[in-house]
Amino acid sequence: MKNDELFALLRRRGVLWPSAEIYGGTQGLYDYGPLGFSLKRRLEEAWAAWFVGLSHDYHLIEPAEILPEAVVRASGHLENFTDPEVTCDSCHSAFRAETILEKVRPEGVDGLAPEQIAEIVSANHLKCPTCGSLTLSVPRPFNLMFGVDWGVTGKERAYLRPETAQGSYLSFSRMWDVGRRALPLGIAVIGKAYRNEIAPRQVLFRMRAFTQAELQVFFDPAGFAVPFDRVREDSLPVLRVERRERGEETPEMIRADDLVRSGGLPEFYVYHLVHTVRFFRDVLHYPADRIRLYEKSDKERAFYNRIQFDVEVRLDSLGGYKELGAVHYRGDYDLTRHSQGSGKDLSVHPTGREPLLPHVLEMTFGVDRNIWGLADVHLGKEGERTVWKLPSYLAPVAVGVFPLIGKEHGAYALALTDELAGWGIAAQYDDGSSIGKRYARMDEAGAPFCVTVDGETLADGPAKDSVTLRQRDSRAQERVPRSELGNRILSGLRPPRPSRA
RNA sequence: GCGGGCAUAGUGUAGUCUGGUAUCACAUAGGCUUGCCAAGCCUAUAACCCGGGUUCAAAUCCCGGUGCCCGCACCA
Numbered sequence: 112m113k114n115d116e117l118f119a120l121l122r123r124r125g126v127l128w129p130s131a132e133i134y135g136g137t138q139g140l141y142d143y144g145p146l147g148f149s150l151k152r153r154l155e156e157a158w159a160a161w162f163v164g165l166s167h168d169y170h171l172i173e174p175a176e177i178l179p180e181a182v183v184r185a186s187g188h189l190e191n192f193t194d195p196e197v198t199c200d201s202c203h204s205a206f207r208a209e210t211i212l213e214k215v216r217p218e219g220v221d222g223l224a225p226e227q228i229a230e231i232v233s234a235n236h237l238k239c240p241t242c243g244s245l246t247l248s249v250p251r252p253f254n255l256m257f258g259v260d261w262g263v264t265g266k267e268r269a270y271l272r273p274e275t276a277q278g279s280y281l282s283f284s285r286m287w288d289v290g291r292r293a294l295p296l297g298i299a300v301i302g303k304a305y306r307n308e309i310a311p312r313q314v315l316f317r318m319r320a321f322t323q324a325e326l327q328v329f330f331d332p333a334g335f336a337v338p339f340d341r342v343r344e345d346s347l348p349v350l351r352v353e354r355r356e357r358g359e360e361t362p363e364m365i366r367a368d369d370l371v372r373s374g375g376l377p378e379f380y381v382y383h384l385v386h387t388v389r390f391f392r393d394v395l396h397y398p399a400d401r402i403r404l405y406e407k408s409d410k411e412r413a414f415y416n417r418i419q420f421d422v423e424v425r426l427d428s429l430g431g432y433k434e435l436g437a438v439h440y441r442g443d444y445d446l447t448r449h450s451q452g453s454g455k456d457l458s459v460h461p462t463g464r465e466p467l468l469p470h471v472l473e474m475t476f477g478v479d480r481n482i483w484g485l486a487d488v489h490l491g492k493e494g495e496r497t498v499w500k501l502p503s504y505l506a507p508v509a510v511g512v513f514p515l516i517g518k519e520h521g522a523y524a525l526a527l528t529d530e531l532a533g534w535g536i537a538a539q540y541d542d543g544s545s546i547g548k549r550y551a552r553m554d555e556a557g558a559p560f561c562v563t564v565d566g567e568t569l570a571d572g573p574a575k576d577s578v579t580l581r582q583r584d585s586r587a588q589e590r591v592p593r594s595e596l597g598n599r600i601l602s603g604l605r606p607p608r609p610s611r612a
Numbered sequence: 613g614c615g616g617g618c619a620u621a622g623u624g625u626a627g628u629c630u631g632g633u634a635u636c637a638c639a640u641a642g643g644c645u646u647g648c649c650a651a652g653c654c655u656a657u658a659a660c661c662c663g664g665g666u667u668c669a670a671a672u673c674c675c676g677g678u679g680c681c682c683g684c685a686c687c688a
Contacts, residue, residue, distance in 0.1 A: 115680085115681070119624080122622085123622060123623055123639080129679080135677095136661095138680095190688090255686095308686085412688095414688085495650070496649085496650075515647060515648065545650075545651070547650050549649085552650090561648095561649095565647085
């Protein structure tokens with residue numbers, strides 16, 4: 112489905128819509144409706160069940176969304192998110208100063224004042240890349256962070272967090288103290304991050320407020336033991352830098368142990384990469400042939416990232432592979448910076464070991480982007496009908512409950528709806544229009560089951576108190592006693608956890 | 613930010629050039645009928661992105677704004 116068509120469908124069904132729509136909408140902000148909110152909750156729960164479930168020592172926390180200026184200064188966001196931007200006075204195109212100066216000053220522009228950059232531009236007669244004029248302006252700072260006035264005087268500054276990860280780094284020493292004082296230690300955060308994007312685009316793909324799910328694993332750089340034997344035979348769809356440089360776009364399947372043995376990647380990294388791919392493939396049910404692990408080169412990744420693979424999924428609505436998650440090996444960059452910034456020694460003393468500064472492995476997941484991805488991949492037309500084939504534990508509605516004839520079976524079906532809701536099942540009663548339309552509505556909302564109360568349910572006989580249970584994907588129906596219904600539906604509603612036995 | 617395109621009920625659209633009661637379908641709500649996969653009939657609700665201008669009269673022409681789409685740039 113095309114981008115527009117998919118968004119129209121999601122809007123019509125109340126999955127999501129632009130924020131402040133009655134004022135014409137607000138660029139880069141979206142509201143989730145009933146179906147979208149519920150799907151998002153379940154997606155977050157599935158993520159947590161999987162990634163936090165990887166180890167007894169991985170935990171969820173909820174840090175604050177506002178960061179004091181000292182934090183973003185230490186993290187590098189004040190400096191790096193405030194790229195000097197040069198505009199062309201002729202055609203008004205905008206560029207990062209670093210891009211303009213790339214050829215004459217490969218070491219970058221860090222530490223240069225705007226006037227110094229302007230001097231270099233004029234001394235080298237640098238032209239506008241778009242129109243070729245010699246009319247590049249003096250750079251002005253452009254910051255992707257939202258600043259907020261802080262305190263009574265409003266003179267102090269704070270910032271909305273541009274990524275959730277910072278809260279995990281800030282909480283690390285507290286988590287060390289309240290925990291087992293052992294490495295590895297994983298800290299997971301699910302929450303909003305905010306970026307004042309220049310050009311928000313493609314609905315949920317570049318938003319100004321978005322939800323991230325991130326797991327930061329702190330580990331001893333001298334050794335991070337993982338049960339690698341359990342993943343060594345998995346094959347991963349990787350597109351490595353050398354292959355990309357040959358012009359290849361498609362990934363090749365490489366076994367996990369080969370990625371370690373001849374691929375030069377550490378076991379702990381590949382182990383988590385395998386589990387990340389399993390999550391996308393086995394939990395979210397993205398088709399295996401749509402998933403690609405895209406390795407970022409030295410130039411493409413942030414300087415502190417030692418290894419970076421983006422998890423990409425091919426989406427028809429956006430015409431190609433899109434980044435839906437990533438696995439970063441960040442070294443000790445974050446704790447070093449915050450040790451310096453705070454003046455507090457963040458190194459730890461594991462029992463029987465010398466003090467050390469842990470390294471960080473980061474797994475990031477774009478929650479909103481994956482809601483779009485799940486719609487792109489699983490929501491589609493099958494002949495006349497539109498079906499959203501969500502994994503059952505993600506479906507916002509688990510079961511639709513219908514009376515075959517409203518007047519005769521309505522009361523029974525309503526009572527049954529309440530009973531199922533009491534089991535914690537998202538059950539939705541519908542007696543509108545015809546039975547066929549009710550099935551169609553539920554297919555579109557992604558409900559894995561529909562239950563219909565009919566004459567046999569009420570009549571004395573062998574089928575008394577049984578109903579028909581209809582499966583979304585196969586459309587097959589079977590007769591099920593009311594007493595078994597709760598368990599039948601409930602069994603598919605728990606998201607999978609990784610096996611770690 | 614730049615260039616191009618677009619904006620009409622919940623959704624998709626006709627009408628815009630050539631100003632004069634805004635078209636159709638689906639969806640939604642109610643009724644009759646039917647009774648296990650979007651059936652049929654009747655009824656109802658429902659729209660010209662916002663602001664200004666020209667005109668007796670603006671969805672239509674003019675100016676300004678906002679939003680969306682595509683490409684470029686940006687996305688440590």
